[in-house]
Amino acid sequence: MEAEERKTAMSHDEMQDYWETLCSFTGEDIPNEVNQLMAKIRYPRFLYKYRAVNNNNLDALRSNKLFFSKASSYDDPFDTFLHIDVEKIRQEFDSNYSSPEALAALANGMKETFQNQPGVPQEFIQQVTTVEGLKQLFADGITKQFLSYVLTLRSKIQDEILSICLSENGFNESLWLKYADMHKGFCLMYDLNDSDSFHCGKQSKCVNCGVYKGGTRIYPVYYSNESHDATDLLKLVMAQEVAQRLGGSLPESIQKDLKPLSWEIERNSLIKKECHKYDEEWRMIANAKMKLPAMIEWVPKGVIIGLRTSQVDKNLIISMAKEAGVKNIYQSYIDETNSLNAYLLTDV
Structure with a gap:
């Protein structure tokens, strides 16, 4: 794949500055704080979502849906774990x-x-x-x-925090193993520069949607062995x-003290232990309470098929991707530098 598609986003110092800025907010001027935080974030061109081949994931591919998950259902029990004094x-x-x-x-x-x-x-x-x-x-x-x-x-708090997790790296070997069934699944590729591919807020059914009303900002995850104190x-x-x-x-x-603690959901959701930093994770956090299933509709720019994906599953992925309007279908392979890479399939 092209170098532009594989660039990482933020340096360590930039991430540190972003996190300290988020932790400094008091909630007294939310619009200004949002602008401050967005100015600290340097977005990658693409974000990726790893998937195993099953009926739910294939249907989500076909319908361009990304589903929010409760923090309490994450596979890592320490993810969005509230550290209490x-x-x-x-x-x-x-x-x-x-x-x-x-x-x-x-x-x-x-x-x-x-x-x-x-x-x-x-x-x-x-x-x-x-x-x-x-x-x-x-x-x-x-x-x-x-x-x-x-x-x-x-x-209880984890049950009410909803997010969609993505990675800035579509060639993360650990994520291919963990979330794409040991390279037998696929990886969806989303272009942050293509606003037309993001369907939320552009359809009549969006009027009463909590995702649309609350916003769909995407944040990088900060990695540190120092936890955020969630006692308050x-x-x-x-x-x-x-x-x-x-x-x-x-x-x-x-x-009189029952006032919302602005940014606390973000501060608890966007910090993970240092050992997970290679996930290069970004998160879209729901800013409104919603009943599951809750979702967004976002057309991927491409789909990458795994190294070990069977021909039967490969055909299913290609069929669903075409129905969804996905224009670029890639096959992953190990290149001459012994690195995971992908080439565009031109005969599908």
């Missing part, structure tokens, strides 16, 4: 019992919270709205129970969940 949460929780004044304030807050909750058992209300009742809960180990509950929210995001989600269960009747002192 458990000790910080423990200390904040235990501070409610640090003095008689703190206990009294907590009891008053509980009264305000539960006074208009007829569905809550009276026995529970009596316990959490008195100083003596709260002391007993603390003695019975409520801190441990609370922390166990807090950590279950990790998966987890605390926000916990407060929102409690408010939802109680019909929004939280104390005003808590309600």
Whole structure:
């Protein structure tokens, strides 16, 4: 393939600058922050999606669909894993019992919270709205129970983060092994310079689509062994969940702090451990809550057939690609430099 099609995008220093810029945002001026971040990103010409040959992937090829996945379903359990400062949460929780004044304030807050909750058992209300009742809960180990509950929210947050993962390298041997069935599958090639190939927002059915309304920005993944602290995001989600269960009747002192944490989803989704850096990954993150299946429609510029793809599967891929309007079909091979490469098939 041509050299232009194999260029990498951003250097280490550029990636570092991009990540530090993302982490610096406060959310006070989102449009300006978006412009700042986009200015830090140097996009490659092409992005790639590796696929095994199966009915779902062939149908997605035929219909030009790319499906969003939940972060909780990623094959890597540490991907979009929320790193929580458990000790910080423990200390904040235990501070409610640090003095008689703190206990009294907590009891008053509980009264305000539960006074208009007829569905809550009276026995529970009596316990959490008195100083003596709260002391007993603390003695019975409520801190441990609370922390166990807090950590279950990790998966809840992951369930709501949707993204499409791509790579800037169509000749990544590890990805061919892992996601294209050991070179027996195919790789889709998307041209970021071809706006006509991107169908989202250009059809009547797009009017009510969350993807179109929320935007479809693509970001590079930053690789580091230093994790992003997601403690504040987890605390926000916990407060929102409690408010939802109680019909929004939280104390005003808590309600005023329930403000969205801008860019936290991106900061948690766009950092992975250093050992994954050879994936050269980019992500499209959904900016709206959606029910699955959620998708975009994007016509690939080309499809690369694997080294070991059988003739039967090769014929299926070519047939689906033609139906989808894909103009360039490549066959991968090992070139004279012993590197993975591809040549254009002219007789299909």
